[in-house]
Amino acid sequence: MKKPIYLDYNGTTPLDPEVIAAMRPFLEEEFGNPSSSHWYGIAPKRAVAHARKQICALLNCQPEEIIFTSGGTESNNHAIIGIAFAYRNKGNHIITGKIEHPAVLEVCRFLEPLGFEVTYLDVDEFGIVPAASVEKAIRPETVLITIMHANNEVGTIQPVEEIAALARDRGIVMHTDAAQSVGKLPIDVQAMKVDLLSVAGHKIYAPKGIGALYVRTGINLRKFMFGAGQEMGWRAGTENVLEIVGLGRACEIAGRDLSKNMDHMRKMRDMLHAGIQSRLSEVRLNGHTEKRLSNTLSLSFHNLEANRILEEIGLDVAASAGAACHSDQIKISHVLEAINVPVDWAKGTLRFTTGRMTTETDITRAVDAIANGVERLSG
Numbered sequence: 565m566k567k568p569i570y571l572d573y574n575g576t577t578p579l580d581p582e583v584i585a586a587m588r589p590f591l592e593e594e595f596g597n598p599s600s601s602h603w604y605g606i607a608p609k610r611a612v613a614h615a616r617k618q619i620c621a622l623l624n625c626q627p628e629e630i631i632f633t634s635g636g637t638e639s640n641n642h643a644i645i646g647i648a649f650a651y652r653n654k655g656n657h658i659i660t661g662k663i664e665h666p667a668v669l670e671v672c673r674f675l676e677p678l679g680f681e682v683t684y685l686d687v688d689e690f691g692i693v694p695a696a697s698v699e700k701a702i703r704p705e706t707v708l709i710t711i712m713h714a715n716n717e718v719g720t721i722q723p724v725e726e727i728a729a730l731a732r733d734r735g736i737v738m739h740t741d742a743a744q745s746v747g748k749l750p751i752d753v754q755a756m757k758v759d760l761l762s763v764a765g766h767k768i769y770a771p772k773g774i775g776a777l778y779v780r781t782g783i784n785l786r787k788f789m790f791g792a793g794q795e796m797g798w799r800a801g802t803e804n805v806l807e808i809v810g811l812g813r814a815c816e817i818a819g820r821d822l823s824k825n826m827d828h829m830r831k832m833r834d835m836l837h838a839g840i841q842s843r844l845s846e847v848r849l850n851g852h853t854e855k856r857l858s859n860t861l862s863l864s865f866h867n868l869e870a871n872r873i874l875e876e877i878g879l880d881v882a883a884s885a886g887a888a889c890h891s892d893q894i895k896i897s898h899v900l901e902a903i904n905v906p907v908d909w910a911k912g913t914l915r916f917t918t919g920r921m922t923t924e925t926d927i928t929r930a931v932d933a934i935a936n937g938v939e940r941l942s943g
């Protein structure tokens with residue numbers, strides 16, 4: 565049986581064969597604890613240090629500014645809770661946006677009953693948080709601004725540099741969730757002027773369960789995991805050496821092949837979009853046409869239900885839904901709601917995301933399956 569074409573790279577990515585090769589010795593032989601002072605600790609310790617440098621090379625930072633985490637969710641939790649508590653004496657106000665990932669929104673909601681005030685900023689019709697709205701929302705007691713680099717559902721890229729410059733001028737800490745942009749956009753924490761940045765391994769062809777948090781030197785952050793002194797004391801627990809090695813290699817590849825991969829993903833995505841448009845008329849693109857990740861295509865099919873389309877095309881295409889219908893209720897994603905996609909369009913929204921492994925043959929087959937499926941459902 566032919567597997568469905570994988571068009572859900574924003575959901576997760578397969579492992580890169582080069583990542584697997586880098587990890588293999590740590591799966592098979594190098595089992596040592598990097599904290600051990602004997603022979604078995606040497607190679608793992610070196611490997612962790614090397615991975616840290618590989619990540620720094622991608623982000624343009626120093627090794628002591630990287631904390632390994634279990635993924636994007638932990639990085640965001642650590643950044644937001646860590647800053648909120650470390651700067652509690654300075655103020656209690658946090659600014660974020662309405663289309664952030666739940667790994668940011670839920671953390672902010674957790675902080676509210678603990679005495680923090682959060683401003684959830686509106687976005688425009690493309691999903692952009694205007695820097696001017698951030699500026700207006702800043703108060704004397706604002707301690708943190710957290711705005712994602714690129715959105716996971718519609719791919720919109722935020723003016724992070726502009727927002728971070730506002731934050732820096734006012735002595736406010738700036739965090740960005742870059743789970744979707746690492747490997748898809750150039751990242752330079754110096755140029756971006758951000759103080760904290762979250763990385764998720766499984767979006768960049770490394771394994772699930774590993775990530776990193778960049779923390780600029782001088783930024784005060786409350787400890788997240790208490791125990792022994794690993795990760796410069798920020799996050800206790802014996803290092804996940806195997807996956808740290810995988811993440812390091814994945815970051816090296818992400819930097820090395822960035823422009824080639826961006827071009828390829830864009831070509832595949834635009835071919836998919838053009839193919840679908842040539843077959844169907846009732847299709848609408850969500851998000852910004854240009855200020856958007858080169859692999860992301862959020863399409864709404866008029867008056868259809870996303871899950872019905874996914875069922876219809878499921879043997880041929882793996883994509884994700886932007887809305888879910890349960891009996892007579894339609895639950896539209898908070899992102900589509902925030903960008904004001906009308907319900908008759910929003911309920912039929914699918915996210916197609918291409919990746920390094922997507923081929924033209926995949927796209928040809930996907931276009932056929934999607935167009936035929938939608939035509940059958942539209943009667």
Ligand SMILES: Cc1ncc(COP(=O)(O)O)c(C=O)c1O
Binds near residue numbers: 575634665712775
């Ligand atoms: C923008 C964004 N932030 C955070 C996360 C969470 O990352 P992880 O799955 O590594 O916990 C995701 C995952 O979908 C994401 O897209």
